[in-house]
Amino acid sequence: MSNQVKIGTRGSRLALWQAYHVEELLQKAGLSTEIVIIDTKGDQILDVSIAKIGSKGVFTQELEDQLLDGRIDIAVHSAKDMQSNLPDGFEIIAFTKREKENDVLVSHDKSVSLKKEVVLGTSSTRRVSTLKHFYPHVKTVEVRGNLQTRIRKMEEGLCDALLLAYAGAHRMEYDHMIVEELDLDEFTPAVGQGSVAIEVAKKLDSELEAKITKACNHLETSLRLRAERAYLRVLEGGCSIPVFALANLEGDQLSLKGGIVSLDGKERISIVVEGDSANPEKLGQELADKVFAAGGKVILDQIKLTLNK
Numbered sequence: 001m002s003n004q005v006k007i008g009t010r011g012s013r014l015a016l017w018q019a020y021h022v023e024e025l026l027q028k029a030g031l032s033t034e035i036v037i038i039d040t041k042g043d044q045i046l047d048v049s050i051a052k053i054g055s056k057g058v059f060t061q062e063l064e065d066q067l068l069d070g071r072i073d074i075a076v077h078s079a080k081d082m083q084s085n086l087p088d089g090f091e092i093i094a095f096t097k098r099e100k101e102n103d104v105l106v107s108h109d110k111s112v113s114l115k116k117e118v119v120l121g122t123s124s125t126r127r128v129s130t131l132k133h134f135y136p137h138v139k140t141v142e143v144r145g146n147l148q149t150r151i152r153k154m155e156e157g158l159c160d161a162l163l164l165a166y167a168g169a170h171r172m173e174y175d176h177m178i179v180e181e182l183d184l185d186e187f188t189p190a191v192g193q194g195s196v197a198i199e200v201a202k203k204l205d206s207e208l209e210a211k212i213t214k215a216c217n218h219l220e221t222s223l224r225l226r227a228e229r230a231y232l233r234v235l236e237g238g239c240s241i242p243v244f245a246l247a248n249l250e251g252d253q254l255s256l257k258g259g260i261v262s263l264d265g266k267e268r269i270s271i272v273v274e275g276d277s278a279n280p281e282k283l284g285q286e287l288a289d290k291v292f293a294a295g296g297k298v299i300l301d302q303i304k305l306t307l308n309k
């Protein structure tokens with residue numbers, strides 16, 4: 001078995017940060033590495049919203065092709081950009097230690113606040129719908145592109161602030177521009193937010209796979225994300241559906257808070273379930289059952305109808 005790991009990544013600065021982060025973990029474990037930058041459809045189409053392109057695999061397809069070819073051994077992604085159901089033949093073998101998972105407002109203007117009549121840049125349906133629910137006076141404008149592009153558009157006057165994941169803002173060293181940390185009960189994050197996932201083709205050498213998992217997987221994070229992703233799987237939520245879930249681990253007890261919000265923000269369901277960390281998937285399923293029973297199924301069907309129009 002070779003000790004060389006070819007790391008596939010997208011070329012944005014955030015993606016590269018994540019690839020270097022994984023590279024460092026692998027090197028500390030004595031593995032040698034090489035980074036291979038891969039362009040994806042999601043990187044090329046910048047003028048259409050992700051919800052409209054169809055979220056399935058726009059940022060992952062090309063990486064998966066190369067995993068199958070063996071041109072790369074692992075693909076590194078933001079965990080929250082990973083589909084809940086991977087295509088046949090692929091699996092996630094590690095989740096890195098999760099960063100602070102909340103959303104933040106990023107701006108040059110320190111006076112920006114959700115309490116004011118501001119215009120926020122975002123392209124996430126979860127964030128737009130959540131704003132409509134809790135802060136209906138706030139206006140939003142769609143901004144796509146990598147984080148640097150979004151900052152530039154804000155500076156050109158498109159919006160007063162960007163609504164971003166803390167993790168991304170921090171990794172891009174925008175900490176000095178964080179003007180508000182958003183509440184986890186209101187802006188419950190997207191499933192997986194703040195962690196980096198390592199995806200492989202199932203045919204990868206099992207000895208190498210075990211070494212990579214040992215070097216990169218953070219046990220607590222992986223238990224939390226397994227519960228969140230099990231919830232997402234039932235909702236079949238890609239990143240275009242405003243669903244959210246956040247698990248926490250206390251000893252051997254997992255708590256999982258999650259729900260769904262309608263696109264107009266009028267209805268929002270959020271429920272907490274608790275259970276043994278020995279079976280995170282069961283907890284995700286339980287949350288989905290409860291959210292559906294509380295009216296979430298009707299909301300989800302309505303969202304799918306609207307997005308498919």
Ligand SMILES: NCc1[nH]cc(CCC(=O)O)c1CC(=O)O
Pocket residue numbers: 078079080081163164165167168169192193194195196
């Ligand atoms: N949807 C894009 C995306 N994918 C991962 C991150 C940030 C890093 C993370 O959440 O892990 C972001 C930017 C954002 O949502 O603000």
